[in-house]
Amino acid sequence: MTKVGLFGYPGGGKSTVFQALTAQAVSPQFLGYDLKPNQAVVKIPDERLDFLAEHYATKSKVHATLEMFDIPGFDPSSTEKKLKNAVLELYRRMDTLALVVGLFDADYAPEAAKEVRSMVEELVLLDYVIFERAIHNLEKTTRVKPDKDMKARLELCRRILAQLEDGVPVRSMEISPEELKSVSDLAPMSVKPVIVVLNIADSDIGHDPADIAGMPAAIKACEDLGLPHVIMSAGLEAELSAMTDEEAAEYMSEFGISERALPRFIRTAYSTLNLITFLTASDKECRSWSVRSGSNAQQTAGVIHSDLARGFIRAETIAYEDFVELGGEKAAKAAGKYRLEGKEYLTQDGDIMNIRFNV
Ligand SMILES: Nc1nc2c(ncn2[C@@H]2O[C@H](COP(=O)(O)OP(=O)(O)O)[C@@H](O)[C@H]2O)c(=O)[nH]1
Ligand SMILES: [Mg+2]
Numbered sequence: 001m002t003k004v005g006l007f008g009y010p011g012g013g014k015s016t017v018f019q020a021l022t023a024q025a026v027s028p029q030f031l032g033y034d035l036k037p038n039q040a041v042v043k044i045p046d047e048r049l050d051f052l053a054e055h056y057a058t059k060s061k062v063h064a065t066l067e068m069f070d071i072p073g074f075d076p077s078s079t080e081k082k083l084k085n086a087v088l089e090l091y092r093r094m095d096t097l098a099l100v101v102g103l104f105d106a107d108y109a110p111e112a113a114k115e116v117r118s119m120v121e122e123l124v125l126l127d128y129v130i131f132e133r134a135i136h137n138l139e140k141t142t143r144v145k146p147d148k149d150m151k152a153r154l155e156l157c158r159r160i161l162a163q164l165e166d167g168v169p170v171r172s173m174e175i176s177p178e179e180l181k182s183v184s185d186l187a188p189m190s191v192k193p194v195i196v197v198l199n200i201a202d203s204d205i206g207h208d209p210a211d212i213a214g215m216p217a218a219i220k221a222c223e224d225l226g227l228p229h230v231i232m233s234a235g236l237e238a239e240l241s242a243m244t245d246e247e248a249a250e251y252m253s254e255f256g257i258s259e260r261a262l263p264r265f266i267r268t269a270y271s272t273l274n275l276i277t278f279l280t281a282s283d284k285e286c287r288s289w290s291v292r293s294g295s296n297a298q299q300t301a302g303v304i305h306s307d308l309a310r311g312f313i314r315a316e317t318i319a320y321e322d323f324v325e326l327g328g329e330k331a332a333k334a335a336g337k338y339r340l341e342g343k344e345y346l347t348q349d350g351d352i353m354n355i356r357f358n359v
Helices: 014-022 047-055 081-092 109-144 148-165 177-182 215-225 234-241 245-255 261-273 297-304 306-310 320-326 329-334
Strands: 003-007 038-043 060-062 065-070 096-102 194-199 229-232 275-281 285-292 312-319 339-341 351-357
Touching: 003 014, 003 081, 014 038, 014 065, 014 096, 014 194, 014 234, 014 261, 047 060, 047 275, 047 285, 047 320, 096 109, 096 261, 109 148, 109 194, 109 215, 148 177, 194 215, 194 261, 215 229, 229 261, 234 245, 234 261, 261 275, 285 297, 297 306, 297 312, 297 351, 306 312, 306 351, 312 320, 320 329, 320 351
Parallel strands: 003 065, 003 096, 060 285, 096 194, 194 229, 275 351
Antiparallel strands: 038 065, 275 285, 312 339, 312 351
């Protein structure tokens, strides 16, 4: 399951964002300077899945999920080594990191842009230390015993270090995927995609970002660093997540909110992580699944079960839009929109698939 870690300076609103996105309460002692990560599985909302479940009057509806972590706050300038190491260990386990920055308090909002820049710098700096140490060791080894592979690795590490020195995160570097893979044992931190959550006061909802204190500079920082951002009022969203759907709808219309933070966050996370959604549907079960964009039908089958990839024959496929437009499976078949795709077919977002297999 994809792991998303909320991180940032203490007090930015990580635990509040966590409550907002997971609807899981965080006990008061974990608000503020907590030391333990909160953790929850998030069902990914998908209107397509809702439609299919209704269409098939299915017995079971299963959402694709991701795992969210509320990682304790971390101030890079802090000298608390133990806390820092514990936090970094958690970062390492994540597939993507979401930096939560608070703009809900006018006194701190002007710091938001600086927080974005220094947190990203910190991740680069951590990698700098890792690669510097690796180079030091490789220099020693190659001096004693010159080895072609070791020398190539040394040269690559030096190239990476030079870019880290210029503040370039590993994910933005000009190195090939093979080269990147060859240093994966060093577990660079700045290779992970980062999303920025800009947490605003509920009184700023609906305002032009240009008019929110600290916001223009914060957005500029994200753009300069090539990071996608999501604006939300975590405080209000946390309240919404504790309400019934009707209560929430009423509250949202009062505040003029058209869409909840969770689907907006998920869309950003999916595009950052290069994930797409495919669906399986029948009267027994309707289910949404996530798969890396660019996966072929056989790899996609493997997401459901390894047997389906091993014994893959064909993927019966209907695009969700065709299904809806034509009004179901039968009509899609009649209209020639039901396709039998082979192994090499590249799965598209919204494909409704049934894997034919034989093991
Ligand atoms: N007004 C307002 N307060 C918030 C918002 N998000 C967080 N806070 C408050 O800021 C403080 C720190 O939030 P918390 O989620 O514990 O931050 P963390 O240290 O990053 O986990 C708490 O008192 C929250 O109630 C928000 O969107 N609006
Ligand atoms: Mg917290």
